[in-house]
Structures are given as C-alpha cells and as structure tokens.
Amino acid sequence: VMSVDYGYVSWVDERDxxxxxxxxxxxxxxxxxxxxxxxxxxxxxxxxxxxxxxQFAEMVKGKILFAYIKHRYLSGR
Known part of the structure; x- marks a missing residue:
C-alpha cells in the first residue's frame, strides 16, 4: 500500500x-x-x-510551493 500523502510504502495483510x-x-x-x-x-x-x-520538511513547512513538471510517468490511472 502506498500512502501518497505520507510518502511511504508498507506491506499489509490482505485481511486488513x-x-x-x-x-x-x-x-x-x-x-x-x-x-x-x-x-x-x-x-x-x-x-x-x-x-x-x-530538514527539507522544515524548510518547506507552511510555504506555498510551485512545481515544474520535468517528466511524467504514466501510472495507468
């Protein structure tokens, strides 16, 4: 399971x-x-x-960030 909002991937049991x-x-x-x-x-x-x-999280915390999309991978969604 990928938690996009937190940025980590974890394995979970199917029953969960x-x-x-x-x-x-x-x-x-x-x-x-x-x-x-x-x-x-x-x-x-x-x-x-x-x-x-x-340190990076602290540097950007509470700031409005702008992004330049350099490359995009198609995920099939």
Missing part, C-alpha cells in the same frame, strides 16, 4: 484491506506522488537520511 466506499470514487486526487529532479542521496542504496528529510 477494505473495499473503498463508492461515494469516494468521484473525488479528485488529494495528493500526487512526486520527487525532486536532478538530485539524489549520497547513500549508495539511494535512500535519503531521516535527518535530511526532516
């Missing part, structure tokens, strides 16, 4: 999944998965350090 109520199907997406372009972590595993993520 629930059917989405039909009334929610008409809603437009409230969050979009994205990433920063042309930068990558120093870590050879390509993982960002928690401290780096926390």
């Amino acid at each position: 999944l629930r059917e989405l109520d039909l009334k929610f199907l008409h809603l437009t997406p409230q969050a979009v998965e994205c990433c920063l372009g042309d930068i990558e972590p120093e870590d050879e595993n390509m993982d960002w350090k928690k401290e780096t993520c926390d």
